[in-house]
Amino acid sequence: MDEVLTTREMAEADRLAMAGGASGPALMDRAGAAVADAVCRRRPAGARAMVVCGPGNNGGDGFVAARVLAARGYRVELFLLGSRDALKGDAAQAAARWSGAARPLTEAQPAAADVVVDALFGAGLARDLDGEALAAVERINASGTPVVAVDVPSGLDGDTGRVRGAAVRASETVTFFRLKPGHLLYPGRRLCGPVRVADIGIPESVLEAIRPQTRRNGPSVFGDAFRAPDEEGHKYGRGHALVVSGGVEATGAPRLAARCALRIGAGLVTVASPSDALAVHAAALTAVMVRRADTPADLAALLADRRRNAVALGPALGVGAETRERVATALRSGAHVVLDADALTSFEGEADALAGLVGERPERGVVVTPHTGEFARLCRGRADIGEAESKLAAARAAAAALGVVVVLKGPDTVVAAPDGRAAINANGTPWLGTAGSGDSLTGMTAGLLAQSVPAYEAACAAVWLHAEAGARIGPGLIAEDLSEALPAVLREYFAGQGA
Ligand SMILES: NC(=O)C1=CN([C@@H]2O[C@H](COP(=O)(O)OP(=O)(O)OC[C@H]3O[C@@H](n4cnc5c(N)ncnc54)[C@H](O)[C@@H]3O)[C@@H](O)[C@H]2O)[C@@H](O)CC1
Ligand SMILES: Nc1ncnc2c1ncn2[C@@H]1O[C@H](COP(=O)(O)OP(=O)(O)O)[C@@H](O)[C@H]1O
Numbered sequence: 001m002d003e004v005l006t007t008r009e010m011a012e013a014d015r016l017a018m019a020g021g022a023s024g025p026a027l028m029d030r031a032g033a034a035v036a037d038a039v040c041r042r043r044p045a046g047a048r049a050m051v052v053c054g055p056g057n058n059g060g061d062g063f064v065a066a067r068v069l070a071a072r073g074y075r076v077e078l079f080l081l082g083s084r085d086a087l088k089g090d091a092a093q094a095a096a097r098w099s100g101a102a103r104p105l106t107e108a109q110p111a112a113a114d115v116v117v118d119a120l121f122g123a124g125l126a127r128d129l130d131g132e133a134l135a136a137v138e139r140i141n142a143s144g145t146p147v148v149a150v151d152v153p154s155g156l157d158g159d160t161g162r163v164r165g166a167a168v169r170a171s172e173t174v175t176f177f178r179l180k181p182g183h184l185l186y187p188g189r190r191l192c193g194p195v196r197v198a199d200i201g202i203p204e205s206v207l208e209a210i211r212p213q214t215r216r217n218g219p220s221v222f223g224d225a226f227r228a229p230d231e232e233g234h235k236y237g238r239g240h241a242l243v244v245s246g247g248v249e250a251t252g253a254p255r256l257a258a259r260c261a262l263r264i265g266a267g268l269v270t271v272a273s274p275s276d277a278l279a280v281h282a283a284a285l286t287a288v289m290v291r292r293a294d295t296p297a298d299l300a301a302l303l304a305d306r307r308r309n310a311v312a313l314g315p316a317l318g319v320g321a322e323t324r325e326r327v328a329t330a331l332r333s334g335a336h337v338v339l340d341a342d343a344l345t346s347f348e349g350e351a352d353a354l355a356g357l358v359g360e361r362p363e364r365g366v367v368v369t370p371h372t373g374e375f376a377r378l379c380r381g382r383a384d385i386g387e388a389e390s391k392l393a394a395a396r397a398a399a400a401a402l403g404v405v406v407v408l409k410g411p412d413t414v415v416a417a418p419d420g421r422a423a424i425n426a427n428g429t430p431w432l433g434t435a436g437s438g439d440s441l442t443g444m445t446a447g448l449l450a451q452s453v454p455a456y457e458a459a460c461a462a463v464w465l466h467a468e469a470g471a472r473i474g475p476g477l478i479a480e481d482l483s484e485a486l487p488a489v490l491r492e493y494f495a496g497q498g499a
């Protein structure tokens with residue numbers, strides 16, 4: 001169920017279902033009935049339900065919902081954008097089975113209703129809202145009346161999560177078969193309210209032909225790649241992660257990362273520290289080891305030991321030529337690499353230079369974990385990425401351009417691989433927006449890479465487990481809590497695998 005379909009893929013699912021014998025009107029009947037069910041859960045029979053319908057099949061779903069609700073004893077009023085005669089295909093059929101009036105949309109007064117069904121536009125939204133449609137959406141939003149949106153809130157672009165002119169603020173959304181990117185990407189996610197995915201009779205088998213490249217992030221994405229340790233295993237089988245530290249005033253971030261790398265299961269973790277910070281780290285660390293590394297050459301020497309198979313650089317490392325050199329050293333070693341924060345900002349406007357370094361050893365996993373600001377700095381000058389239509393498209397474009405797995409962080413973190421796979425994360429909490437939270441994610445990613453989880457799955461698992469840990473703590477969360485929440489999160493995760 002975690003596949004996410006673009007509006008084009010959804011149309012293809014519809015087409016394949018019909019080619020396989022499903023009938024269009026039957027699909028629409030089930031869609032409209034699922035919307036009616038949502039209304040019934042929200043308001044009792046006898047309530048005043050206002051259905052606003054657009055000129056396409058989204059409106060068709062509205063006509064079905066109106067018929068079902070009227071039959072169940074609701075007082076239904078239906079308003080239509082455009083004329084009834086202009087409806088086509090399945091929508092025309094659905095309208096023909098609605099025996100009530102279809103009044104002009106301009107007359108719709110949502111404040112007088114107990115619930116609104118928003119069936120103006122769905123997947124077929126083709127331009128910014130204007131005129132009557134815009135005015136109706138503004139009236140709906142001003143009314144305070146609860147809204148059940150059909151497929152997507154009207155005005156929301158289902159592929160990008162962006163608002164086209166204006167969009168309905170829904171209380172809940174009923175979509176069909178699978179989620180669309182706009183349900184998960186902000187601001188869309190917020191405008192949708194809780195989203196219910198209704199089964200309308202499209203067979204799962206259509207997915208084999210469509211091969212969707214986007215998923216909602218979760219264990220279905222990475223579960224096969226991240227398993228519990230083997231019962232005959234030992235620490236050397238679980239890898240050795242190295243976290244590179246900056247100077248004495250910047251030791252907290254690498255320690256947070258190192259602790260998370262260890263908690264998520266790396267067999268060994270070492271902080272590579274400059275001389276001036278060695279004593280601080282040594283005093284603060286117990287299970288995590290410390291080794292001296294003053295120069296990029298020292299780092300190269302540590303990484304020459306191939307047992308150190310994953311390295312994380314960036315948190316509090318400092319921006320500049322030294323950091324660039326350390327990044328180059330890491331990327332030329334045999335280790336898997338996570339680059340975050342200052343390691344990325346040190347390549348500001350020079351994504352191509354970073355891509356060149358990555359390209360020297362394409363066999364090894366590289367994950368970059370920028371927040372939006374770091375991402376914009378790194379990709380400055382790359383119009384193909386900066387002008388992408390959505391966060392999802394931007395992360396994908398950057399992953400392809402850099403040849404790395406991109407974790408574009410935020411409330412709707414997107415993980416994208418160079419081969420086009422992408423996952424959108426949705427299990428976090430705003431409490432994760434706290435100092436050191438990103439450093440913890442970097443460490444978790446390194447810890448998974450050390451365990452030989454492939455880069456894309458490692459990034460997806462780290463993002464999901466990090467968010468899960470954060471969501472469990474919630475109010476009062478500080479970054480130190482994340483590593484401590486991991487045992488419970490991991491116990492449940494592995495239990496879900498039957499381990
Ligand atoms: N594809 C499927 O599998 C299914 C689709 N269904 C419904 O069909 C919908 C898609 O139907 P359509 O492709 O007909 O598209 P829509 O009904 O979303 O919208 C298309 C219509 O709106 C007009 N339009 C687009 N943008 C406009 C704007 N800004 N201002 C004014 N008019 C605008 C278009 O000219 C066209 O007439 C889905 O959202 C869903 O609700 C359901 O019936 C279930 C099955
Ligand atoms: N509103 C939010 N909802 C969910 N997750 C969030 C939210 N804000 C931030 N996060 C997550 O918190 C982490 C913050 O990382 P980052 O900005 O690098 O912080 P820092 O640099 O302080 O460590 C990221 O994983 C991000 O996805």
Ligand SMILES: [K+]
Pocket residue numbers: 058118119120121122149150151152153154
């Ligand atoms: K809609």
